[in-house]
Amino acid sequence: MAEKSIKQFDEKNDEQVYVSVRETLESARGKVERVVNSAMVEAYWEIGRQIVGATGERAEYGKHLVRYLAERLTAEYGKGFDYTNLTNMRKFYQAFPILDTVCQELSWSHYRRLMRIPNQEQREFYMNAAAEEHWTVRQLDHQIATFYRERLLSSQGEKRELIRSEIQRSEPVTAADDFIKDPYVLDFLDLGGRTDFDEHQLEQALMTRLQEFMLELGRGFAFVGRQYRLDGEQASYYVDLIFYNIKLKCYVLIELKTRPLNAKDVGQMDFYVRLFNEKYAGPDDNPTIGLILCSSSDRTVAKYSALADGKGLFASSYVTCLPTEEELTDALEPTRRAIAEARAEREEK
Structure with missing residues (x-):
């Protein structure tokens, strides 16, 4: 009797509920990813600021400090904080010294590409365009390459x-x-x-x-x-x-x-x-x-x-x-x- 009643359920409605639930989960996942991305970009900017603030104009000490931080942070947090990435965080702060001008919608990969643009006005142009147009990193790279x-x-x-x-x-x-x-x-x-x-x-x-x-x-x-x-x-x-x-x-x-x-x-x-x-x-x-x-x-x-x-x-x-x-x-x-x-x-x- 129970099996017969189950078959009487509306399969079309089941699918609609599934789709609705799935959309809710995907939306929540997207919000979490955006929040995490924004927090990490801000954290990388802050790390870069602290490194620049601690080293000032002392280039040799700067290399020493980055190596020291990389060794300790990599052991604790993984290769995301190796010498190359910490150097990029320092460059990130130097390229975008005002945090309020950084577009939170962009990923760290976007900023690693933007940092390679030497001209500040050009960097800001491509940053704003990438955020407004929702460019992927590949699309951003193509737009820069094609001037x-x-x-x-x-x-x-x-x-x-x-x-x-x-x-x-x-x-x-x-x-x-x-x-x-x-x-x-x-x-x-x-x-x-x-x-x-x-x-x-x-x-x-x-x-x-x-x-x-x-x-x-x-x-x-x-x-x-x-x-x-x-x-x-x-x-x-x-x-x-x-x-x-x-x-x-x-x-x-x-x-x-x-x-x-x-x-x-x-x-x-x-x-x-x-x-x-x-x-x-x-x-x-x-x-x-x-x-x-x-x-x-x-x-x-x-x-x-x-x-x-x-x-x-x-x-x-x-x-x-x-x-x-x-x-x-x-x-x-x-x-x-x-x-x-x-x-x-x-x-x-």
């Missing part, structure tokens, strides 16, 4: 100079300038250095590695669709990729070009953005952004087309291999040169 900050600031600087000098407009730089980069590094596509792919193949490669592409795009992106159809009165048009940026509260249309940028590309994107704003964007959405990703940009097109209007149209180049520092410097040079020329023209006036 994420430099590419972002280069695009922002170019836009500001164009607005102030060439366009003679009073509009501020749009929020989109906070995530537009030039160039975009698509080394995750594993194209093996190929340059003979067409736009369809590039689009398919990006879809296959969508997560990595969204990381490269930047903050707050959600995928909407590919070959997204826009219906006009007599014809339909297809946008390569559409995303929604949650932070900017707007749609982002992306067109892929495996050749250099031309004026026709800008006109096409301008048309798509206008049509999308009119027929597809919601009343609460901010104006749509259009981004053309091309094999190389053209300064003339950028200066004498709708790209120069500061109205949400952008064009950036892309590379499919991880560039060296010298190669990226060369890629950023046209932008820097344009900024210098714009400043010179403004000063002459």
Whole structure:
């Protein structure tokens, strides 16, 4: 009789209860891990502070003290406090001397990578970006290796100079300038250095590695669709990729070009953005952004087309291999040169 009554229980409800209990446990485990991580990061900072405070400028004594502490602490607490790790704790304090500026969301592994950045401003930029975007250590390392900050600031600087000098407009730089980069590094596509792919193949490669592409795009992106159809009165048009940026509260249309940028590309994107704003964007959405990703940009097109209007149209180049520092410097040079020329023209006036 008891066996029969057990079979009458709702198995679907059993599963729902299990899922709910499991979610509770996972949430609690995550909270514990975050608390433990935060406590350990703070403890490592404090250990570094005490070592620096005790040694001051006495380098030789500092080495002696770290060796002494490593021997005793390793015997009591394990290899997590060996000479190398204690040295890293000292460097951690020296790199981030104010505890309140340390992001508790990041792990010790994040900080070991950040400490290798010699410039304080760069360290703080990547620390804040990693915390805000929830980058893994591997993602943080990739963004540093691909000069994420430099590419972002280069695009922002170019836009500001164009607005102030060439366009003679009073509009501020749009929020989109906070995530537009030039160039975009698509080394995750594993194209093996190929340059003979067409736009369809590039689009398919990006879809296959969508997560990595969204990381490269930047903050707050959600995928909407590919070959997204826009219906006009007599014809339909297809946008390569559409995303929604949650932070900017707007749609982002992306067109892929495996050749250099031309004026026709800008006109096409301008048309798509206008049509999308009119027929597809919601009343609460901010104006749509259009981004053309091309094999190389053209300064003339950028200066004498709708790209120069500061109205949400952008064009950036892309590379499919991880560039060296010298190669990226060369890629950023046209932008820097344009900024210098714009400043010179403004000063002459």
